[in-house]
Amino acid sequence: MDKRGFFRILLILTIMVAYLITFPSYGAEAYEKIFHLSAGFDEGTKIGPTDVSKQTKVEALNQLHTQTEEWQKDKKITLQYVEKKAALDPNVIEFQPKTSVKEAVSGQENPLLCVVDKSAIEEAFREQFPKVSKKSLDYDAIASDLQDIASSLQKGETVIDLSLYLNKEEKQEVVAEALLGKEVLTPELQDFIKQTPEVKLKSNIAFSFLDWMEEADDMSLDEDDKNVLSSLLYRLVLQTNFLIFEKNQGTELPSYIELGYEAKVNKVKELDFIFMNESPADYTLDLKVVNNKLYGAIKGLPFAYDYKGILKNKKVLKPKTILHFSPNLPYGQWQLKQPGKNGELIQMYRVVYNEQSERMKEExxxxxxYPPVHRIEVYSTQEPPPPVEKTEEPEGSEETLTDEAEKAPETDQPKMETPPVQEPPATQTEDSSKQTPAAAGQSSKEAK
Structure with a gap:
């Protein structure tokens, strides 16, 4: 190898060694200069809620990475539809810290850029709220609000009320309805319904039936009319998630109300029917007359679950037989002072069904x-009349008397007879003190 070739190889090796030594030190600096990452932000520069004043873009980028990762780890997003809540994974939001740093203007407040996966949101809604129509929700508005929440890195729990993103048609559906027969309709009640066709059931505000009547200032309704309205309203509330605070019943079930559905109201006795709409949205009570029948409905947002009132554990309570005794009745006679009537006991449960019509719970x-009306029987306490004493007659007098009786003329005087003892009809009794008429007479004689 000649000297020229040797020096050429030595030069190449020297350049390579110099490159390896100097690149780690100056390569990063050159990269920062080329892409302007070494340039610091001026005072008052923010990206989202993060202050990056006097930071380099690298420092700002690292800080945003840390904060967004912590936010997605700790953030709790809750979707709420009427009475149902479900968690939403924060990872449906994807942050863009590099783009945020690159597009940030020094000395100003800049947004923290992020995108929301709409398809993931729609999938979560279908799984958690299958009763909500896909077309009824404004997904663009939901995604926009989620972006605002993420851009500001809001801490704690955030609740997304889906009812705010429904179209108007979905917000006014019939969620409960009931129909009562024409026998409950009076002219006064019909006039009241014409004057008061709708009533607002406001969110988280207790509704008092007596207060409603006082506000309506209608003196034409009697107690029966008011009980018809309150019992109709009770039927409707059982089909909702509304809380019932007070519900009363009388001692005797009115003939116009079905067993288990009475909600008695009385201003004098302070008997009220009170409930509360605990849903986030308001509802409307709608009353009208349909085919001479009383129709009631509650309108508003459809519930996430189905509610139904179910009657259980009905019991029939047999009346007792109570015996009274009176000296005013003739010997051997009795009277039925009060016929007996069965009592009744029944329980009302509200059952909740999920979207698959499966029973979730019941309360x-x-x-x-309604206590039984006892049978009351009244018996005579008079003593029996004394027996007729027989006297001894001389021989042959019987025939003489007989002949004289045959010859005696007939008169209009009635014949005196001892009244027969009337036996009461066979009845079952639970009263251990019941006595027969004969025993009653005997007890009276002993008392004398």
């Missing part, structure tokens, strides 16, 4: 008790 709402 006892009320227990209505």
């Amino acid at each position: 006892k709402v009320s227990e209505d008790f």
Whole structure:
């Protein structure tokens, strides 16, 4: 090898060694200069909520990476639709820290850029809220609000109320309805319904039936009309998630109300029907007359679950027989002072079904008790009349008396007879103190 070739190889090796020694030190600096990463941000520069004043772009980028990763790890996003809540994975939001740093203007407040995966949101909604129509939700508005939440790196729990993103048609559906027969309709009740066709059931505000009547200032309705309205409203509330605070019943079930559905109201006795709409949205009570029948409905957002009132554990309570005794009745007679009537007991439960019509839970709402009316029988306490004493007659007098009786003329005087003892009809009794009429007479004689 000649000297020229030797020096050529030596020069190449020297250049390579120099490159390897100097690149780690000056390569990063050159990269920063080329891409302007070494340039610092001026005072008052923000990217989202993060202050990057006097930081290089590399420092700002590292800080944004740390903050967004912590946010996605700790952030809790909750989707709420009426009474149901479900968690949304924060990872449906993808942050763009590099683009945010690159497009940031020094000395100004700049947004923290991010994108929302709409397809992931739609999939989560279908799984968690299958009753909500896909077409009824504004997904663009939901994605926009999620971007604002993420850009500001809001801490803590964020609740997304889906009812705010529904179209108007979805917000006014019939969620509960009931129909009562024409026998409950009075002219006064029909006039009241014409004057008060709708009533607002506001969110998280207790509704008092007596307060409603006072606000309506209608003196034409009697107690029966008001009980018809309150019982209709009770039927409707059982089909919702509304909380029931007070519900009463009388001692005797009115003939116009079905067992288990009475909600008695009385201003004098302070008997009220009170409930509360605990949903985030308002609802409307709609009353009208349909085919001479009383129709009631609650309109508003469809519930996530289905609710149904179910009657259980019905019991029939047999009346007792109570015996009274009176000296005013003739001997051997009795009277039925009060016929007996069965009592009843029944429980109302509200059952909740999920989207697959599976029973989720049930709660006892009320227990209505109507005591039996006892049978009352009144018996005479008079003593039996004394027996007729027989006297001894001389021989042959019987024939003489008989002949005289045959010859005696007939008169209009009635014949005196001892009244027969009337036996009461066979009845079952639970009263251990019941006595027969004969025993009653005997007890009276012993008392004398």
